[in-house]
Amino acid sequence: MSIPFVDDATAVVYSLIVHVAGALAPAGGVATAIVLCTVALRALLLPLTLAAVRGERSRAVLAPKVRELQQRHGQDRARLGTELTELYRAEGVSPLAGCLPALVQAPFFMITYRMFSAARIAGHANVLLTHQLFGVALSTRLIGGGHPLVFVPFVVVLVGLGILADRRARRVAAANATAVPNGIMRVLPYLSVASLLVVPLAAALYLVTTMSWTAVENAVLRRGLPAGGA
Numbered sequence: 001m002s003i004p005f006v007d008d009a010t011a012v013v014y015s016l017i018v019h020v021a022g023a024l025a026p027a028g029g030v031a032t033a034i035v036l037c038t039v040a041l042r043a044l045l046l047p048l049t050l051a052a053v054r055g056e057r058s059r060a061v062l063a064p065k066v067r068e069l070q071q072r073h074g075q076d077r078a079r080l081g082t083e084l085t086e087l088y089r090a091e092g093v094s095p096l097a098g099c100l101p102a103l104v105q106a107p108f109f110m111i112t113y114r115m116f117s118a119a120r121i122a123g124h125a126n127v128l129l130t131h132q133l134f135g136v137a138l139s140t141r142l143i144g145g146g147h148p149l150v151f152v153p154f155v156v157v158l159v160g161l162g163i164l165a166d167r168r169a170r171r172v173a174a175a176n177a178t179a180v181p182n183g184i185m186r187v188l189p190y191l192s193v194a195s196l197l198v199v200p201l202a203a204a205l206y207l208v209t210t211m212s213w214t215a216v217e218n219a220v221l222r223r224g225l226p227a228g229g230a
Contacts, residue, residue: 006107006110006111006114007114007121007122009107009111010111010114010115010118010121011121011122013037013108013111013112013115014115014121014122014126014128015122016037017030017033017034017037017115017128018127018128020033020036020037021033021128021131024036029131030128030131030138030202031131031133031138031202031205034112034138034202034205034206034209035205035209038108038206038209038210038213039209039213041105041108041210042105042210042213045101045104045105048101048104049101049217049221050221052101053221053222055093055094056172056222058091058092058093059093062087062088062091062093065087066084066087069083069084069087105210108206109203109206109207112202112203112206113199113200113203115128115202116128116129116138116139116200116201116202116203117139117200128202133150133201133202133205134150136150136201137201138200138201138202138205139200139201139202140200140201141197141198141199141200141201142196142197142198143197143198150201151196151201151204154196154204154205154207154208155193155196157208157211157212158190158192158193158196158207158208158211159190159193161189161208161211161212161214161215162189162190162192162193163189164215164218165189165211165214165215166186166189166190168218169189192207192211195207
């Protein structure tokens with residue numbers, strides 16, 4: 001199915017990956033290009049991440065006031081929501097600021113998926129489909145594509161990173177007096193593992209790279225927060 005904006009963006013990123021991969025042919029080619037382009041994307045998103053960290057620190061400072069409001073209006077959810085909104089507005093804090101980096105990354109994941117699943121890009125044969133990692137085509141999928149062992153390292157890494165993200169989310173919630181993640185929110189850190197069943201190997205490489213970057217950001221940029229570093 002053709003999606004105009006996604007197709008146009010895919011054509012641009014595709015051309016970039018092909019050129020970078022050509023320059024890096026002796027050092028991993030397309031696989032290395034995916035890692036470097038992902039790192040470049042995350043570096044460009046650093047201003048958003050820093051803003052999210054500042055917001056998180058501000059919410060941690062406001063935690064005692066939030067707990068006080070919860071005790072005062074805990075039986076009136078509508079009133080509590082209004083009071084919390086007014087508190088955050090008065091302090092210039094956005095409770096959703098931390099979501100921006102993830103939202104901006106979503107289109108790039110879609111583009112990576114398309115680059116390694118579409119037979120033709122911008123009217124030309126997709127040359128990326130033949131490139132390999134560990135002797136397996138980067139377009140290979142776990143379901144229907146074979147070579148399950150090549151996905152094992154990605155599964156192990158993503159499960160480990162998911163556990164770190166889950167633990168940190170719970171500590172952040174406790175420190176900021178917000179709801180502890182439950183239900184669908186509890187499994188969000190592990191959705192990347194489930195996605196390995198259907199995404200190309202190239203997308204798995206992107207996921208491991210970007211989630212590893214996030215883990216390093218948490219350890220470095222969020223050091224000293226009440227929630228801890230991981």
